[in-house]
Amino acid sequence: MQKIKFTLFSLRDFLVAFGPVLALFCGLVYLGYRLADPAPSKLVDMTSGVPGSTYERFARAYSSELAKSGVTLRNANSEGSQQNFERIRDPDSVYEVGFVRSGSTDPEQAAEQGLISLGALFYEPIWIFYRSKSDWRSLTQLKGKRINLGARGSGIQRIFTELLQLNHVQDSDVSIQRLPDQQALDSFLRGETDVLVFCTGSDSEIVQQLLQNRDVRLFDFEQAEAYTRRLAYLSAVTLPRGIIDIGADLPARDYHLLATTVTLVAHESLHPALVSLMLQAARTIHSKADWFSKRNEFPSERFTEIPVSEHAVKFYEHGIPVLQRYLPFWVANFIERMWFVLVAAGAMILPLSKIIPPVYVWRIRSRIYRWYGQLREIELSLEQEAQDWQQGMQRLDLLENSVNQIVVPLAYAEELYGLRSHIQLVRSRLQAAAQGDQQAAPVVGTV
Incomplete structure (x- = not known):
């Protein structure tokens, strides 16, 4: 202990000499912190989809990714894309982010109501299942059929109506049912429904079940490219031969499908730091290859009707912010928000720091x-x-x-x-x- 006393430098005297300058610096930083952009919330409310759906499964994945950075994502089930859109644009709603399908929104209205896109996440094909002894070649063959479009909040109604109109078929020419997916499947298997229309990912259990049912046919959009020229929010995708089961050669041929893209939509009030954090989670979750997309094709600033957030554009151009690559999220965010204040305070304190050595010597x-x-x-x-x-x-x-x-x-x-x-x-x-x-x-x- 005696050796500790005999040093070339006295930390206590230095701290006493440096204390006033340090206190002034901290005071300036605190003032800047109070006046600067507030810190992001540690709680994000997301609206997803019906229990057991692709949307809900992805919401759980987002929750796990955000939890790694100390952010809690609180998920609320919904009827689907349309209800998600309504919730996010409601100024009195707590929901800040959710999954919205292209084609189910009004882009101009969304922009006016302060909605932004964080990018497209994955393809969601339009599946039309029916029973027939022969393949249907045109949607005109749906006339007079009992067609289920899923729950009312699913957002498929508008898309399906436009598809019918392109084929000169009116809503009055068909009988529309709005049963939830499982009830619709049961009704279809009992023969009480003629056609099932889904707009969901390939991992849907109901879709998987129907694709392996040899008594059920899948509609082949042979004019898929023509549809995409008329409806810009649609994409032409291919269900490859054998993708379900290569050994069983299921399906036995390629199918042309139309697909929407699911967009991560948020209110413009979502903190920029959370925009970056959500996109980092999206890249982890959606960058893998699946039946319809290539590796790293998603997330993407393309395929979205709603204007992409400027902060999201920076993420797509430059990737993860530099500081967040090496520092914990909250530390990096603090520095990013406070760097200007820290530089300004440092410039003010630097001249004052010159008096520290003389004060230190005087104290000794x-x-x-x-x-x-x-x-x-x-x-x-x-x-x-x-x-x-x-x-x-x-x-x-x-x-x-x-x-x-x-x-x-x-x-x-x-x-x-x-x-x-x-x-x-x-x-x-x-x-x-x-x-x-x-x-x-x-x-x-x-x-």
Whole structure:
């Protein structure tokens, strides 16, 4: 422990000298923190889809990814894309982000209501299943059929109506049912429904079940490219031969399908840092190859009707922010938000920091120099009251004992040993006085 005292530097004195400047710096940073863009919330409300759906499964995946950065994603089930859109654009709603299918929204209306796109996430094909002894070649063959389009909030109604109109078929020419998916499947298998229309991912259990049912046919959009020219929000995709089961050659041929893209839609009030965090999660979740998309095809700023957020565009152009590549999310976000304040405060504090070394030196030397006043008093009392040398010796002993307790860095040991030598000079005079030597030489070099 004694060795720790004998150092070249006194941390305590440095902190005392640096303290006011540090306090001023912290005060400026705190003021900037209060005035700067507020920190992102640690809670995000997402609206997804019906229980067990692709949307809900992806919502759980997002929740897991965001939890790694200390953000809680609270998921709420919905009827589907249309209800998600309605929830996010509602100014009184708590929902900030959700899955919305292309073709089920009004882009101009969405922009006016402050909605932004974070990018397209995956293809969602339009599956039309029916029973027939022969393949249907045109949607005109749907006339007079009982067609189920899923729950009312699914968002497929508008898309399907436009497909029918391109084939000169009106809604009145068909019988529309709006049963939930499982109920619709049961009705279809009982023969109470003629056609099932789904707009969902290939991982849907119902779609998988129907694709492997040899009594059920899948409609082949042979004019898929023509549809995409008329309806820009649609994409032409191919269900490859054998993709379900290569060994069983299922399906036995390629199928041309039309697909929408599912977009991650948010309200413009979503914090920019959370936009980046959501897109990092999206890249982890949706970049894998599947039946219809190639590896790293999604997420993408393409295939979206709603304008893409400027912060999302930066993410697609430059990737993950530099600081977030090396620092935890909250630390990186703090620096990104506060860098200007930190630079400004640093520029103001830099001139003040020049006074720290002189203040530090003064504090160290003041421990030594303040004892010279008492030493001088003892010496003067000796000259004025030579007969009171015993009292002077007692005062000198107390002074010397106090000086022996002084701890200074080694760089300033010379001043300390100088003080001790001067104490010995005064002691010599006191001892001479005790012996009655009134001719002692005057002290040299004190104070």
